[in-house]
Amino acid sequence: MTEERPKPIIPALAPLYAALTPWTETLLRVVTGGLFAVHGYGKILNPFGATGMVEGLGFYPGAFWSPLLSATEFFGGILLAIGLLTRPAAVAATIVLLVTVYVHGYLRAEGLMGAEKSILWAAITLFFAFRGANRHSVDARIGRQF
Template sequence: MALQSTTRSRLIIPALAPVYTSAHETVETILRVVAGLLLVTHGFGKITNPFGTIGMVEGLGFYPGIFWSPLLAATEFFGGILVTIGLFTRPASFAAMIVLLVTVYFHGIVQNQGLMGAEKSILWAAIFLFFAFRGGNSHSVDARLSRTF
């Protein structure tokens, strides 16, 4: 209660405090679902051809590509599904964050695009970092199972 009254007194429009308090879990869930679905969409092409990125992953120094390429496909596609439904949210989000940090390196350094080329990957990595620490919240399969990492 003290936290809510402190927050309420700091708001420019204190009447919005109930809206913020009641909607924060729903908005967080929407962010998790959207991030997960976009990761699934991004991984769909890779999962239909799991060995299609062998050259790319080996070009980044990940050998053997025959191992890393399907792992990348599975992380994006199945990891996105797990994040979307909120099952094993923390490890799936952590894996997605690692993949996205590699894309930051790829776009920013390898392709010499700098911040402009890496900024979307940085944003996505930060979103998945959030869920790696926060978990799936009460609107997740993790919460229904009463188990989480």
């Protein structure tokens, strides 16, 4: 099924939009994955460093969850950025981000103002969980997508 898009108000811009859409989608994926990896960089250097934090959130044993969080953020971000195993990486990132929505929005009682960045990031990673990578990805180079 092809997606029916509204006609542009200025029809002459349609070719420009068609040409740039894959590149802007790639840019969004690379920036999202790159920033997620940067965020996880400190954690991957000390994968057990967040043990107390994850246990404080109710995730036991922390010695299991802390390295998993570290790997998800760092390696998942890299996978998302390069477009390899894009959907599983995006699903894992979305789960981590939804936990942060819960933590900031509910546990810390910060409401929407505390959770808004996590909500935005979760929406972006959810997009890639369903969309997958485009032609500018390792998934496309190998001809397979999860």
